[in-house]
Amino acid sequence: MKIPWAVYAILGLIVIVTSSLIDGMQAFIIIGVFFLFMGLVRFMTRPKSMPEREPRTDAKYVKCPSCKAWNYPTAKHCHYCKKMMP
Numbered sequence: 001m002k003i004p005w006a007v008y009a010i011l012g013l014i015v016i017v018t019s020s021l022i023d024g025m026q027a028f029i030i031i032g033v034f035f036l037f038m039g040l041v042r043f044m045t046r047p048k049s050m051p052e053r054e055p056r057t058d059a060k061y062v063k064c065p066s067c068k069a070w071n072y073p074t075a076k077h078c079h080y081c082k083k084m085m086p
């Protein structure tokens with residue numbers, strides 16, 4: 001289950017604010033801080049998904065099997081020999 005970091009951070013803030021306003025709920029501030037911390041950790045680990053996009057640059061162009069010309073992967077026909085792309 002993937003919970004966005006913002007959910008943790010917002011939940012943490014709500015818990016901190018509400019527990020600090022209500023008497024006898026001060027102990028819950030720790031839980032709020034924990035949630036806020038979880039949100040921050042998830043926010044910090046978030047850029048890890050970025051390098052996954054890197055290998056896609058290899059698939060930027062596809063080679064035509066008959067004339068070896070480079071074509072866009074979206075191209076249905078080779079731009080050079082007009083042959084059908086695989």
Ligand SMILES: [Zn+2]
Pocket residue numbers: 064065066067068069078079080081082083
């Ligand atoms: Zn070709």
